[in-house]
Amino acid sequence: MKCFKCGKNFDYEKYYGICPKCGCYNKKETTEEQHQEMHDRYDGGYRHGPEAGGNVQGNGYAQGGYGPGSGYPQGGGYAQGSGYSQGGGNVQGNGYAQGGYGPGSGYPQGSGYGPGNGYPQGSGNVQGNGYAQGNYGQGSGYPQGGGYGPGGGYPQGSGYGPGNGAPRPAVAVREVHSWRNQKGGGIFLLISIFIFVASIIGGTLFGVNYGEKQEERIKEELLSYEPPLQEHHLGDSFPFQALELTVEEARLLGTEEELGLPEGKKLVAVRLTGCGDGEWNYQNRLPDLYIRTPGDACYEQISSYEYEIYGNVFGMEALDAYALCESGEADGWVAFLLDEEEQRFTLYLEEREGEYLQKIEELHAIELEVSKGDDR
Amino acid sequence: MLVFSVLYMGVIFLVLSERKERVGTMDNAYLEVEYLGCENLGDTMVDQSGEELQASEGYDCYRLTFTVKNLSSVQSYTDPEDAIYLDWKSYEDVITVDNYDLDYDRLFASYAGKILPGKTSVTQELYAMVRQGVTEMWVYYYPDWWNDEEIEIPISLEKRLD
Numbered sequence: 419m420k421c422f423k424c425g426k427n428f429d430y431e432k433y434y435g436i437c438p439k440c441g442c443y444n445k446k447e448t449t450e451e452q453h454q455e456m457h458d459r460y461d462g463g464y465r466h467g468p469e470a471g472g473n474v475q476g477n478g479y480a481q482g483g484y485g486p487g488s489g490y491p492q493g494g495g496y497a498q499g500s501g502y503s504q505g506g507g508n509v510q511g512n513g514y515a516q517g518g519y520g521p522g523s524g525y526p527q528g529s530g531y532g533p534g535n536g537y538p539q540g541s542g543n544v545q546g547n548g549y550a551q552g553n554y555g556q557g558s559g560y561p562q563g564g565g566y567g568p569g570g571g572y573p574q575g576s577g578y579g580p581g582n583g584a585p586r587p588a589v590a591v592r593e594v595h596s597w598r599n600q601k602g603g604g605i606f607l608l609i610s611i612f613i614f615v616a617s618i619i620g621g622t623l624f625g626v627n628y629g630e631k632q633e634e635r636i637k638e639e640l641l642s643y644e645p646p647l648q649e650h651h652l653g654d655s656f657p658f659q660a661l662e663l664t665v666e667e668a669r670l671l672g673t674e675e676e677l678g679l680p681e682g683k684k685l686v687a688v689r690l691t692g693c694g695d696g697e698w699n700y701q702n703r704l705p706d707l708y709i710r711t712p713g714d715a716c717y718e719q720i721s722s723y724e725y726e727i728y729g730n731v732f733g734m735e736a737l738d739a740y741a742l743c744e745s746g747e748a749d750g751w752v753a754f755l756l757d758e759e760e761q762r763f764t765l766y767l768e769e770r771e772g773e774y775l776q777k778i779e780e781l782h783a784i785e786l787e788v789s790k791g792d793d794r
Numbered sequence: 795m796l797v798f799s800v801l802y803m804g805v806i807f808l809v810l811s812e813r814k815e816r817v818g819t820m821d822n823a824y825l826e827v828e829y830l831g832c833e834n835l836g837d838t839m840v841d842q843s844g845e846e847l848q849a850s851e852g853y854d855c856y857r858l859t860f861t862v863k864n865l866s867s868v869q870s871y872t873d874p875e876d877a878i879y880l881d882w883k884s885y886e887d888v889i890t891v892d893n894y895d896l897d898y899d900r901l902f903a904s905y906a907g908k909i910l911p912g913k914t915s916v917t918q919e920l921y922a923m924v925r926q927g928v929t930e931m932w933v934y935y936y937p938d939w940w941n942d943e944e945i946e947i948p949i950s951l952e953k954r955l956d
Contacts, residue, residue, distance in 0.1 A: 610795045610796055611795060613795070613796060613799055614795040614796070614798065614799050616799075617799035617800075617802055617803055618799070618802060621802055621803050621806045622806075624806065625806040625809060625810060628810065629809070629810050629813050632810065632813070632814055633813060633814075636814060637824075640866065640867070641824055641865040641866065642865075644913065645913055677901055678900055678901045679900055679901050679902060679906075680897060680900040680901075680902070680903045680906035681897065681900070682844075683902075683906050685902070708909065708911050714916050714917045715908050715916070716908055716909050716910065716911055716914065716916060717905065717906075717908065717909065718869075718905060718909045718911075719905075720902055720905050724902065754905070755902055755905050755906050766911070768867075768911070768912065770867070776821065776867060776868075777867050778867040778912050778913050781913065
């Protein structure tokens with residue numbers, strides 16, 4: 419047959435009515451012949467008089483062109499069966515033809531050809547199921563660009579649509595429309611890549627530099643501050659964390675020779691009493707104590723676990739760090755090694771704050787003098 | 795890509811927050827040593843254990859005095875005595891005197907050594923035999939024992955304690 423658009427002669431059966439030169443779909447019958455065939459088939463051969471516009475037969479909506487069956491042709495649209503044709507669209511069967519042809523259920527747009535279900539855009543040609551953007555979309559799928567799609571398609575664009583109303587001229591293939599889409603997508607991609615690279619590089623540099631400066635600043639703050647020193651007297655009760663503590667006395671327990679202590683040392687113990695709410699929390703826990711001699715030497719407290727045996731022997735029970743976590747009141751002794759020649763020393767308690775008690779908030783100091791106990 | 799960028803920035807901020815918290819806990823001691831001066835003891839000296847030592851020929855005994863500060867809230871891992879090292883670069887000019895060794899068979903021996911609690915400053919003395927004529931030497935220390943950072947202090951043997 420001869421292509422109605424470009425005039426090329428081609429084999430209709432071989433090319434399924436699609437012109438191999440321009441890609442337009444050519445029906446064997448004219449639109450009017452097809453339209454009349456529908457009338458003959460469904461309503462007993464009704465014949466039209468001369469009409470300016472479209473023709474809807476059966477259920478449908480024809481604006482401009484023809485709309486047999488249930489369809490929706492607009493402008494110069496042609497909807498056959500249930501379809502939707504806009505502009506010069508041509509839908510046959512179920513479909514939507516805007517501009518181009520859409521036989522079967524299709525949606526031709528632009529100068530599209532869409533037999534079956536298809537979606538050609540621009541000068542697309544969909545047969546069967548598919549999506550053709552540009553030219554031809556084949557098979558069930560999503561061909562883009564120069565695709566060929568037989569089966570379910572979605573042709574869009576300028577088409578041919580007889581129906582009711584004044585036929586509108588076919589819309590030219592808007593290839594520039596797809597070109598604009600591609601250009602916009604490319605710009606968005608470039609911007610995305612730029613943001614991505616900038617965030618990687620900038621984020622890393624920021625993290626490193628800011629992190630180091632932040633670390634230095636925090637470290638400087640922690641190292642430079644001086645906790646206040648609270649001095650107390652023997653026998654005075656003072657608040658410590660959530661407790662009330664009192665340092666009662668310091669007593670000599672034994673010498674190097676008596677107890678087999680390290681050379682030049684003697685064993686002393688300090689009695690503390692305290693009260694609190696008896697709750698199990700860090701605020702009721704006694705810290706590790708230490709003493710400081712006039713010779714500027716600091717010695718740590720002997721653990722209550724190691725001292726306990728000797729404390730029981732001396733009748734001076736060890737005060738456990740958690741004694742006030744289990745009970746609202748406690749009374750016990752903490753032990754230290756002291757230089758043989760020293761008689762006086764200062765007892766220190768560190769009051770701490772923070773989730774992990776990592777920071778010394780305040781120091782408490784009590785000056786003590788060693789006495790010899792008579793009831794050992 | 796935009797989503798990944800946002801996620802990456804989120805990870806950066808999480809890392810910064812975790813780092814800030816970790817620094818805030820600061821569980822290592824941080825020391826600062828200051829040289830106060832020295833004293834020439836002549837050819838004999840009594841070390842920390844009370845033992846009298848005779849200087850080698852051509853050497854003089856010196857007592858070097860330092861202030862050792864623990865700027866952190868954490869008790870120092872090292873004793874103040876062990877925190878300061880004489881510089882071995884000048885080992886021919888300086889002979890160190892070993893620190894006093896504890897007898898760990900004695901009762902509560904592990905509590906006989908000095909400690910350096912947090913936010914505390916103590917005076918520490920080092921004894922050394924210095925070759926006659928040497929006027930300068932060095933000591934070094936590690937502010938953070940768990941870190942490789944090393945600070946060197948020049949020692950002038952002409953700076954005497956009052």
